[in-house]
Amino acid sequence: MIALAARGRVKFHEPDEYICWQSSPHTFFIYVIQQGSVSLWDEAANPPALRDIRGAGDCIGFERFNGSPASLHSAKAATEVMLYALPAADFEPLLARHPRAAAYVSASSAVTADYAAASERPLPHETFLADLLRGRAPVCCPASAPIRVAALLLSVSGADALALMDGEQLSALLTASDLLRWVAGGAPDPEQSARNIASATTVTVAPQTMVSDCVLAMAEARTSAAALTSDGSRGTTIHSVVTAAGLAPAFGDHPVTMLQEIAVALDAASLRALNLRARSWIRDNLAAPPALDWLASWADVVNRRILERLLQITGAHQSDSLFCFYGAAGRQELLTSLAPGIAVIGAAPPSLDTALAECGYLSPESPVVASLDEWKARFSGWIRDPIRTQVYGSHPFFDLRPVHGPGHVFDELESHVRAELAAEPAFLRILANDCLSTLPPLTFFRDLVVEESGEQTDTFRLESSTLQPLVDVARVFAIASGNPLGASTRQRFQQARRLLPAQEAIFREAAEAMRIVLFHQARAGLRMGSGGSALPPRPPGAQELLPFHPQSAGIHRAVRLDGGVLIWAPETPVEQVRFVVLDSETTGLNPRKDRIVTIGAIGVLNHEVLIEDSFEALLKVEYNSSAVTVHGVTREESLVGLDEPEALMQFLAYLDDGVIVGHHIGHDVETFNAGYERHFGFRMPNPSLDTMALTLHLERDGAFAGRDPIQEFSLDALCTLFDSIPHDRHTAPGDAFMTALVFQRLLRLAAKHNRTTLARLLEPFEP
Known part of the structure; x- marks a missing residue:
């Protein structure tokens, strides 16, 4: 505990x-x-x-x-x-x-493992395939059976697919579509083995597979059937054959059926109707953020299939050109009706943007077309000379992902990009610095969005203010991990966790923040028929409050890959600064003569007191002083402590870039600096903030209006003011913790009185 x-x-x-x-x-x-x-x-x-x-x-x-x-x-x-x-x-x-x-x-709560409100239908990502298909035995026949016999069995059973068996082992699945293709080819030799006309691809899934995962597997394999086996492999017992009809109870409009219809659509008008159906279906099933992961993947399949069908209709599908998605589509994060960004390595059919508009996409742009050599030259220019080539506007091309055409072309381009990045390590720092150009809003206040600049608007610029910073940061870490192109933001944060395991918690929370932001963007865009780039902080008719990520400041700090101490700019918003609340017990009040006995410190970030971000040390002391009656640590008890130089260096490593905070902190800072000068010849570079000075500022600002006048400014008095119960007073860790609780309350008051930047907090108090 x-x-x-x-x-x-x-x-x-x-x-x-x-x-x-x-x-x-x-x-x-x-x-x-x-x-x-x-x-x-x-x-x-x-x-x-x-x-x-x-x-x-x-x-x-x-x-x-x-x-x-x-x-x-x-x-x-x-x-x-x-x-x-x-x-x-x-x-x-x-x-x-x-x-x-x-x-x-x-x-404490009456919830069962399969809890759901009475009016709710289980969603596809919450439904086990085995539960949906319970009691549906497969229709089977020997793989060696003639086509004539297999067709008769399908007709009599009314099934859409049957399992072709080699003894007890699954050989293949034969679908009605397979028979139709055979008939269309002239129906040669009906006595030949049914296995000869079955699809070469057989999808198998396990009972614990979610319906959503089965849909994605069938979509990727371009098949209308899958086999449910004991462990998801062909070599075990088959329990059921999964078809579109079998999956229908889990859906309204069926996702597999829509993809099949896209594949045979006759023209752009048909594709438009199917595209609108797909977006409506996504909106209906996007009930909560956990559904976003698989729906984003399914939306990507829809976008790819529509593009492929357009290329088939125009006759461009057999060219040697490679078609890629970039930007949100390249990251598989495009769920709304916005047109995917398309880049072509080779040649593109004319008026592709017009065709996309006819298919129901919003704001289509002309594809970016160039030869492989030209694409290599572009990436070389962005990486070698990022300032002159204005790489900031080209960031989305680092999300490039192939969707149709010869894959070896993309492999060659990606290898070239990796080589260029290895030769220009400074590019990564420039890209990281660009991440700080767009930061999330500070807060929501009375249905207004408060930006970093202090501007208050009634519109939350979701994409530019929140989604884009997360995307940019994740892209930096993906490049640092050696994976420069084509991954989702959440996948990139997983790569970042492997790259910097010490920051795992930050990146895990960042990935969850991305999921929530993308969920709200998709919901807003699908509901309003837009890209969802902006929305009010509280949309009409629902309280869809966007939970801001408490570690966004930590993410931006982690982008500074040089490992040096970060010097906070004066205009840095308070929410982004890591404060270190410090208290120490000493042998006396003379910083030059007396010594530190104990150190206690705890971090505060984004208005939260982080118990896990704490430091505590006992130091050896050479003699007992009258201060023992205050802190209670005798010379004998301190013998197990650290030597002063070691304790000071450990604290400095912990302090890192923190802004020091304390009550009457001047004494502590001077005592520490005396120690650093004595042993190492330098002073701490970190700024410090006295909670007493901040309290005096806030009293002058009128922050305590309506309360009883403050008679004294001791730590005990401030604890009483904020109804905080003191614990472990006159111990360094206890006093640091109590000071942190007081500081937490002072920060809230400071925000209400325009003290929202580090410079405003650090202003000296002049009586």
């Missing part, structure tokens, strides 16, 4: 702030209410209905352990609320070791 708490964080919420949203995927934390009360709302009701009130000691998020895939209710702060956020992945194993805790969690 101690280890669990050590990896947690402390969050503060003002009244009416959301903690989690109904039907949204669970965060990485469960929450314990330390102070205040939280209301739980059913926002699916009209009007929203209050379901529960929870107070100090109660928990939020336990339903995940009882089978619920998403939050059952929206949780909103009813008063000022302080929460302990504990990692859910670390909490769950404890339930197996503590039966009473498991019983408590089980009783």
Whole structure:
């Protein structure tokens, strides 16, 4: 339990702030209410209905352990609320070791493993294939049986496909389409083996396969049938044959059927109708962010098949040209009706953009066409001379992915790009620096979007302000990992986790943030018939509040791959700065003469106190002083501590780029600097912030209007002001933690009084 708490964080919420949203995927934390009360709302009701009130000691998020895939209710702060956020992945194993805790969690929410609201139909990504096909035995015949016999068996059984067997082992699947192709070819020799006309590709799936995964497998294999076997291989028992008709109960309009219709569409008008049906179907099935992953893949298949059919209709499908998607389509992140960006290595048919518009796509652009040598030259120019060639506008071409044509052409281009990147390592730094040109908004406030510049608008520029920064950062790490082209943003964050395992938590949360942002973009775009690039912070008719990613500042800091200390610019938004709240106990009050006894520090980022980002050290002291009566550490007890030089270097490594915060912090900073000068000949370069000075600023700003006048500015007095209960006073870790809680509240007040940048926080107080 101690280890669990050590990896947690402390969050503060003002009244009416959301903690989690109904039907949204669970965060990485469960929450314990330390102070205040939280209301739980059913926002699916009209009007929203209050379901529960929870107070100090109660928990939020336990339903995940009882089978619920998403939050059952929206949780909103009813008063000022302080929460302990504990990692859910670390909490769950404890339930197996503590039966009473498991019983408590089980009783905390009435949710079963297959929980679903009574009015909800299970979605494809939530439905096991075996459950959908239960009781449907396969129609089988020997693979050596004549075509005539197999056709008769299909006709009599009414099945769409039958399993051709070699003894007990599956040989192939014969579909009605296979028979039609045979008939169209003149129906030669009906006595020949049915195996001769069956498709060469046989898709097999296991019982635990989700319906969504089966659809994608059938789509990629271009087949209308699959075999359900004991373990997903041909060599085990076959339980059922999956066809479009068998999958129909899980869908309205059927995704496999739509793809089959696209493949035989006669003209652009037919493709337009199918494209509109596909977008409508995606919108209906995009009920929650977890559905996005497979629907994005299916939307990509739709885009590819429409392009392929257009090329067939125009007669360009047999050319030697390679057609690629770039930008959002290249990353498989295009679910709306926006036209995919198309790049061609070779020649393209005329008026392809017009044809895409006729197929129902929005804002199609002419394909970017060049020979292989010209594409190589373009990438060389972007990488070798990024400033002059304005590489910033060419970033989407680093999302290039082949979709139709000779694959070896793309392999040659990608090898060339890798070689150029290896020869120009400085390009990666330039690309990383470009990531900082667009940052997410600071916050939502009273239905307005507050941008980094301080501008307030009623429109949330979803793509440019939130989606694009995540895409750009992920692209940098993909290139650093040696994979410069053609992967989704979430796949690229997975590569980043392997590249920088110490930052795994940041990249995991970034991938989840990308999923949520893309979900809202797709929902908005499909609903409004647009690309979903902008939306109001609270769309009419629903409270689709976009949960901002708490580690976005950490992502941008991680882009600085040079490993040096980051010097914060004065205009840096407060939410992006890592603060290190410091407290130390010393042998006296003379920084030059006295020595450090204990050090306690804890990180604060984006208004959260990060318990996992903490530091604690005991130092050896040579003598007892009168200060022992305050901190209680004697010379004898300190003998197990660190030598001063070692402790100072460990703290400096922990401090990194942090802005030092403390109550009456000047004494601590001077004592530390005296130690650094004594042993190493330098002083800490980090700026520092005194919580007392910030409190005085805020009092002058009127932040405490309506409260009793502040009589004193001690740490105990500020704890009383904010109803924080002091713990472990006059110990360095305890005082650092209490100061962090006070600082957390001061930051909220500072934001309301235009102290939103580091420079505004660091302003010296002049009486």
